[in-house]
Amino acid sequence: MKKVKFLSILLLTTILFAACSSDDDTPEQVNEEEVITTMTVTLVPNNGGSSITLQTRDLDGDGPNAPEVTVSGNLITGTTYNGTIVLLNETVSPAENITEEVEEEDEEHQFFYTTGGGIDVTTAYSNFDDDGNPLGTEFTLTAVSASSGTLTFTLRHLPTKPNTGLEDAGGETDVAATFSVTVE
Amino acid sequence: MRNYALLILLLSSIISISQNCDNTLSGTVTDLHDGSLLSGATLIVAGTEQAALTDLDGKFTITNLCDGNYSIQVSHLYCLTKGFTVTISGNTTKSFKLEHHLEELNQITVEGKAYGVKSKTTFENTISKEELERFSSGSLGDALNSLSGVSSLNTGNTVIKPLVNGLHSSRVVIINNGVRMEDQEWGAEHAPNIDINSVGNLTLIKGAGALQYGGDAIGGVIVAEASKAPMKDSLYGKTLLTAASNGRGASLTSQLTKSYQNGWYAKAQGTLKRFGDFEAPDYVLSNTGIFERNASLQLGLNRFDYGIEAYYSIFKNEMGILSASHLGGAEDQIRALNSNTPLIINDFTYTIMAPKQDVTHHLARVKGFKKFDGFGKLSLQYDFQSNNRLEFDIRTGDDSDKASVDLQLDTHTLLLDLDAHLTDALRLKTGIIGRYQTNFADPNTGVRRLIPDYDKYDLGIYAVADYKLTDHLLLEVGGRFDYTYLDAFKFYRTSFWESRNYDQLFPELIVEEFNNQILTNPQLNYYNGSGTVGATYTFGKDSKLFFNYSIASRAPNPSELFSEGLHHSASRIELGDLRFNSEVGHKISLTFQRETDTFSFSVNPYINTISDFIVIEPTEIQQTVRGNFQVWEYRQTNAQLIGVDVDASYAFTENFSLKNQFSLVKGYDRTTDKPLISMPPVNTKNELIYQNSELNNIRFSLQSAYYFRQNEYPDTNFEVFLPETETTELVDVSTPPDAYHLLNFNSSIDLNASKKTIVTVGIGITNVLNTSYRNYLNRLRYYADDLGRNFLLNLKINY
Numbered sequence: 001m002k003k004v005k006f007l008s009i010l011l012l013t014t015i016l017f018a019a020c021s022s023d024d025d026t027p028e029q030v031n032e033e034e035v036i037t038t039m040t041v042t043l044v045p046n047n048g049g050s051s052i053t054l055q056t057r058d059l060d061g062d063g064p065n066a067p068e069v070t071v072s073g074n075l076i077t078g079t080t081y082n083g084t085i086v087l088l089n090e091t092v093s094p095a096e097n098i099t100e101e102v103e104e105e106d107e108e109h110q111f112f113y114t115t116g117g118g119i120d121v122t123t124a125y126s127n128f129d130d131d132g133n134p135l136g137t138e139f140t141l142t143a144v145s146a147s148s149g150t151l152t153f154t155l156r157h158l159p160t161k162p163n164t165g166l167e168d169a170g171g172e173t174d175v176a177a178t179f180s181v182t183v184e
Numbered sequence: 185m186r187n188y189a190l191l192i193l194l195l196s197s198i199i200s201i202s203q204n205c206d207n208t209l210s211g212t213v214t215d216l217h218d219g220s221l222l223s224g225a226t227l228i229v230a231g232t233e234q235a236a237l238t239d240l241d242g243k244f245t246i247t248n249l250c251d252g253n254y255s256i257q258v259s260h261l262y263c264l265t266k267g268f269t270v271t272i273s274g275n276t277t278k279s280f281k282l283e284h285h286l287e288e289l290n291q292i293t294v295e296g297k298a299y300g301v302k303s304k305t306t307f308e309n310t311i312s313k314e315e316l317e318r319f320s321s322g323s324l325g326d327a328l329n330s331l332s333g334v335s336s337l338n339t340g341n342t343v344i345k346p347l348v349n350g351l352h353s354s355r356v357v358i359i360n361n362g363v364r365m366e367d368q369e370w371g372a373e374h375a376p377n378i379d380i381n382s383v384g385n386l387t388l389i390k391g392a393g394a395l396q397y398g399g400d401a402i403g404g405v406i407v408a409e410a411s412k413a414p415m416k417d418s419l420y421g422k423t424l425l426t427a428a429s430n431g432r433g434a435s436l437t438s439q440l441t442k443s444y445q446n447g448w449y450a451k452a453q454g455t456l457k458r459f460g461d462f463e464a465p466d467y468v469l470s471n472t473g474i475f476e477r478n479a480s481l482q483l484g485l486n487r488f489d490y491g492i493e494a495y496y497s498i499f500k501n502e503m504g505i506l507s508a509s510h511l512g513g514a515e516d517q518i519r520a521l522n523s524n525t526p527l528i529i530n531d532f533t534y535t536i537m538a539p540k541q542d543v544t545h546h547l548a549r550v551k552g553f554k555k556f557d558g559f560g561k562l563s564l565q566y567d568f569q570s571n572n573r574l575e576f577d578i579r580t581g582d583d584s585d586k587a588s589v590d591l592q593l594d595t596h597t598l599l600l601d602l603d604a605h606l607t608d609a610l611r612l613k614t615g616i617i618g619r620y621q622t623n624f625a626d627p628n629t630g631v632r633r634l635i636p637d638y639d640k641y642d643l644g645i646y647a648v649a650d651y652k653l654t655d656h657l658l659l660e661v662g663g664r665f666d667y668t669y670l671d672a673f674k675f676y677r678t679s680f681w682e683s684r685n686y687d688q689l690f691p692e693l694i695v696e697e698f699n700n701q702i703l704t705n706p707q708l709n710y711y712n713g714s715g716t717v718g719a720t721y722t723f724g725k726d727s728k729l730f731f732n733y734s735i736a737s738r739a740p741n742p743s744e745l746f747s748e749g750l751h752h753s754a755s756r757i758e759l760g761d762l763r764f765n766s767e768v769g770h771k772i773s774l775t776f777q778r779e780t781d782t783f784s785f786s787v788n789p790y791i792n793t794i795s796d797f798i799v800i801e802p803t804e805i806q807q808t809v810r811g812n813f814q815v816w817e818y819r820q821t822n823a824q825l826i827g828v829d830v831d832a833s834y835a836f837t838e839n840f841s842l843k844n845q846f847s848l849v850k851g852y853d854r855t856t857d858k859p860l861i862s863m864p865p866v867n868t869k870n871e872l873i874y875q876n877s878e879l880n881n882i883r884f885s886l887q888s889a890y891y892f893r894q895n896e897y898p899d900t901n902f903e904v905f906l907p908e909t910e911t912t913e914l915v916d917v918s919t920p921p922d923a924y925h926l927l928n929f930n931s932s933i934d935l936n937a938s939k940k941t942i943v944t945v946g947i948g949i950t951n952v953l954n955t956s957y958r959n960y961l962n963r964l965r966y967y968a969d970d971l972g973r974n975f976l977l978n979l980k981i982n983y
Contacts, residue, residue: 026705027637027673029698033583033630033922036809058809060679060700060749066807072753092576101581103584108580114490114908152907157512166908167201170519176811178907 018023022112032094035061038088038095039177043081044143052081054151056177063168067177075121077141077182082126083155085099085111099137102155103127109174111136112166117182119149121122137182148182209270211278212242213258216488216555220608222260222282226239235980250620258282261574289653291473295720303652305660305718305732306393307788309333309831311386313411317980318930318948321435322388323456324378328406331388332814332845333788333829334865338962341462341971342474342503343541346376347961349390349790350849350863351403354741355769359397359407359494360547365566365593366621367545373754373963376406377499377545377571379478380775380929381455381467384411390790390829392714392736392772395646395669396613398603399664399714400738402769402794412443413449415486423981430530430974431473433459447491451482456530456678461504465954465972470530471504471537489555501544504536508511508967510578511755513811517625517966518913525969539752544588546570560604560612569595577631577752588752589634590626597620613662614647621733623742632749635742648716652857660718660732668710668739676700686762708745710766712737730775740764744818745799754963755814757806759959764820769794769890785832797823799853801861801902802917812916813902822854825863843871850896859896865920865960866892881934894920894960921965924957926950932978 041054048165052075060065075081102109106129113123113136122142125134159171213225221242228235229246231254236244249272258280259265270278291835309331319327325336325344337345348356358365360378363689367377387407392398405676421440426435439453449722462469472689508526511517520527521834546569553563575589578780619642625633673695681687681702685794693704720733748758773790802816826847835841846868851860871887902919905911932946954973958965 010864026695026703027625027633027675028627029675029701029703030627030630030632032632034581039809055393056809058807060677062806062808062810062813063679064683064806065679067809093699105580116907116910150907154515157580170508172809173516175809176513176515177809 020069023180029184031060032089033096034098035089035091036087036098036175037061037090037150039047039153039175040086041083041090041179042086043075043083045076045079047079047081049076054179056179057090058150061091061105069177069179071179071181073142075181077143077183078147078150080140080142083141090167103135103137106135107131107133107161108183110134110156110163110171111139112156112160112169113139113154114154114166114180115149116152117149118147119151120144120183121145121181123182124174128163131161143183146183148180150178152176152178154167189251194412199720203249207249207251208245208275208276209249209254209272209278210245210562211242211280212587213238213244213260213280214242215281216281225260225280225282225459227257227280228257228259229550230257234572238671238700256280280629298590302659303389303393303716303718303732304658304814305720305730306389306391306734306773306784307730307777309388309390314385316380316386317424318946319380320424320437320978321378321428321433321976322384322818324376324380324406327380327386328388331356332726332831332847333390333827333849334388335847335961337862338959338964339961339965340472340506340509341469342472342762343373343375344919345372345374346406347826348388348404348791349408349829349871350851350860351792354738354744355401355403355798357401357405359405360548361408361497362411362551362570363547363549364398364568364597366593367543367571367595368573368591368593370743371739373541374543374573375501375503377457377501377543379437379476379480379497380412381435381439382453382478382480382487382497383408385409390788391732391792392692392734392769393660393716393718393732394616395662395664395714395716399644399646399666399712399736402736402738402767402771406977408482410451413451413482413484413486415447416443417445417447418443421983425979427977428459428970428975430726431459431462433474433534435476442556444818447486449482449484449486452480454479456531458534459961461530461532463532463972464969465956466969467525467529468532469506469968469971470528470533471507471540471697472534473504475502475535475536482732486588489557490553492552493550495549495551496549497547498549501541502536502542503539503540505539506964506968507537507539509964510752511538513755513808513813513914514805515811515900515906516916517917518906520906520967521916523664526644538578538584540576542576544570544572558605563599563601563603565597565599565601565651567595567597567599569597571592583630585625587629587905588631590628590629591635592624593621595621609652610649611651612647612649615645617644617646618642619644632675634747634749634751636672636674636746638670638742638983640671641669643667656722658720660720662717663715664713666710666712666714666737666739668708668712669707670706670710670739670742670745672706672708672746673687673706674706676748677861680748680932680933684761690762706762710739712739712766726779726885728775728777729774730777732774733770733772736769737766740798744800747818755813756802757813758818759815761818761820762797764818765796767794767796767798767820768795782835783833785830787828787830789828792825794823794825796820797853799823799860801898802902805902805904814902814915821853821856823860824854825849825851825860839874839876841873841875843869843873845869853898859917860900861898861900862961863896864896865894865923879933883930883932885930886927887930888925890925891923891959893923917966920960921958924955924959926955926957927952939982940983942979942982944978944982946976946980948978950974950976 037055044051053072055066089096126138155175156171159169163169214220225238229484238244265680315415328346335347345446350458389405402926412501423438435457437455443449460473480497507528549567551565555561569594573591574587597619604612604785621640643668646664650660696703716734726811750759775788777786830846833843851863869889873885875883930948
C-alpha cells in the first residue's frame, strides 16, 4: 500500500516534468511603446524666410548610444518664430507620434523653455490645456539681439499646474534636451 | 481429519492444565527513532497486578508469568503509551519500541526540541511563535530584523528584504515548509513571498553550513516551518487581530487544526492585511499602502514509521511604492535630494496607485517518508511553485493600466533525502535533487523584458555526516555538487551588443537580427561544488564552542547576467554581463555560547571571503532624450566581509531581565580596496523586560535601538549640468544618513475567557518618540523619512 503511494507520487512528478519541458518557441520581439527617441522643434519665421529645425534623436532609447543633436541654422535678430514640437518613437515602424498622446493628456503635461549662456531670446506659450494652463507643444520665440547660448526644452509628466516655472513644477521629466543656438 | 483436530484439542488442554507459571519476561525498552535505551519506562501487565520499571540500561524483568498471551502496556514520560501483546512460552525475551517524541514530517527532532537543528556546527538563531506573533501585522523581513546580524534592505516600508551578515537576494536562501522559495528573489526590491502568520518557527543559519538546502547560500539560510499538529484527538485554533495607527489598517489571521490519535491531521490558515498610506513624523508617505491576502492548507498522516503530507499555500500581495520616488533622470534626482520633504505629498488614502507591485505566489508540495528500523528515514518530496510578478509604472495613454513588468516563474522540484543513523555516534544525511524552472516574460507589457524567457535545469547531490567523537565533541563534514543549465532567449539592443563586443565574442548565439534588436540564445552551464567542515565542543555545564568553515558556490542569477536597460523603480540604467562565472564564498565562523539560568550570551565573529563576487555599482552617466541617467554595471571582484554578532541576556530577578544585541559588519572590495556599497551600519539593541507568569503572564518591554552612521561607503556621487541654473550640480547618492535612536514599547496580558479559551491582549508603540530618521539601507531614503510613531493593538484568541 505504502509502496503504491510512493510509486504513484513518483509517476505523477515524472509526468509533470515531462509535460512542461517542451516549449521551444522563440519569444516575440518587444518594441518599447512609450520611448521618445526623437524630438523635433520646428521654428517658422512669421515674416517668411527659411525655417529652422532643432532635433535630438536617440534611436537606441536608453541604450549606450548618446542622442544625436542637430541645429539646422542660426536665428535672425528681431524675428519672431512660430514653434511646434513633435515627439516620435522611431523604434517602431512606422514611427509613433507621441505628441498626439501628450496633447490628449494636456492637463498632465507641460513643456518648459529654458535659456542659458547669454542667449537673448524670449518665449511664450501658444497652446493651453482645458483648464487654461500652458501646454507648450506650440509656442512663439522672439530673437531679441545678436547673441549665442543654449536653449533647453523640458517636458514634464504630471507637473503641478499652474506653476511659475521648472522650479516649482515638480513631476517627472519625460524629455530634457539642450541645443546650442546663435542669433545673428 | 476429525481425529486429528480432537488430538490437538486434547493436547492443548493438557498443556493448559499443566501450565508453568514460573516464567520470566525480560528485555529492553528502546526509542524507535535512534534505538537509544529508555530508562524509567513503566510496564504494566493487564489482568495481573504486576508492573515493572526499566533500569538505567533500559532493561526490565517481570517474573511469575504463565505460558500464554499477555497484554502489556508500556509507557514513558516523553512517549505515547503503547499496548503490546506478548506470547510467553518459557522464559521469554522481548524488546519494546516506543515513539520517544512526537515527530512530524520534514522534521528531525533532536534532544526533545520541537524543531530540529539544521546544521550541527553553525550557531543558529531562532524566533519563537510568541515573538513572531508580535510581528503579525508586519512582514517576514521585520521579524528577521529582530535577530543579531540581520538587517533588511528596504524599498520604502513595505518591501523588506532580509540582509544576513551584509548579504542579500540570491545569496540568502529561504526555505518555506521544506520548499526552497523560487520567487524572483534576485531583485533587491523583491520581498520574500511568505506570510509571516503561516510560520510557526523561524530559524536563521548564517552561512552555507546547511548543505541540504543548497550549496549557494553564501549569506545564509532562513528556514520557516509551520507549527506542528500533535498526534492526539484535538481541535484547536487561533485568531490574531492587530490594528495599527500608522497606516490606519489591520491584519487578521486565523488558523484551525484538527488532529487524530491515529496520526491524521488537517490545518487551515488564512491572513488578510490591509493598510493605507503610512506616515513619517511630519507627512504622509503617499502611495505606500499594502493589501495582502494569504491562505494555506495542510493535510497529512503521521505515523511512527511512515507518513505523507500535502501542503498548499497562496500568497498575494499588492504594495504601493512611494509616489515621490518615481523620477525621470538625474535632473529630477537633484530636485528630490535638495528637497527636505517628498516632492509628492497627498492626503491619506487606502487606494494603491502606480507605481506598485502585485505579486502572487502559489506553492504546492507533497511529501512522504518511511523509516527503516535501525537504519534511518527516507523521504521523497515534490513541490511546485508558481510566481507571478506584476510591476506597474506611471504610464501614459492606452498603457496607463498596463503592467510594465509581467513575469511568470514556474518551478518544479523533486527531492529524495536519506537520514541514516549508521552507528550510535555517526549520522549521515544525503540526498539528490532535481529542479526545472521556466520563466516567461509577457511581451504585451510593451516594455522590453527585464528578465528574458528562460528554462533552467538544476541537479544537485549532497551528503553531510556528523560524528560524536566524545560526549563533548561533535564533528561535521559535508559536500555538495550542483549542476545548472540555463537556456535563455534574450533580445539585446544592437547598440549594446556591439558596445560590449558581444558581436565578436558570441556570434554563434545570434538567432535572428531585427532593425535595432538582436535575438540571442545563450546556453550556459555551471558546475558548482560546496562543502562544510565543523566542530562543536561542549565544556563545563553550560558552555559550547561552534566552529565552522564552509565553501559555497553560486551561479549568477538572470538579473546579473541579462539586465540591460532602464530600471524605472531605481531611475537608473542597469547592465548585466553574459560572461560571469560562479561566485565562491569561503566563510569561517566561530561562536562561543554560554547559557545559565540568569546569564546567557553568545559571541559570533566571522570572516567571509568571496571571490568573483558580483556587485552592481555606478560607472558612468548616460544621455538619453529623457535626460541624464546614472549607469549601474554589474562586475565581478573579490570581496571580504568581516563581522561579529553578540547576543546577551541577564535576569536580575525572577521577573526582570535585560537583553542586548550588537552587530557589526565591514565589507570591502579587495580588488579596489574600497568599502562595499549597502553594508549595514553598526547597531545595538537593548531591551528591558518585565514578565510575571503568576500574574496573568503580564509582560512589559522597553527596547532601545541605536543605529550608527555608516562611515564606510564607496563614493558614487556624480555631477550633472543644469541648463535652467547654468550650474553643475553634485548628485549625492552615496552619503549615508545620520545615526538615529528608536524607542519601542510592548506589553501583553493573558486573560482566561473560559476553560479552553485564552485571550491575550497586547499594546505596543514603535518609534515612541516619533523620531524623524532615514535608514541607509532603505532604497527610498533620498526621497522621504522613515516611519513615524505607531500604536499597535494586538488581540489573540487561542481556542
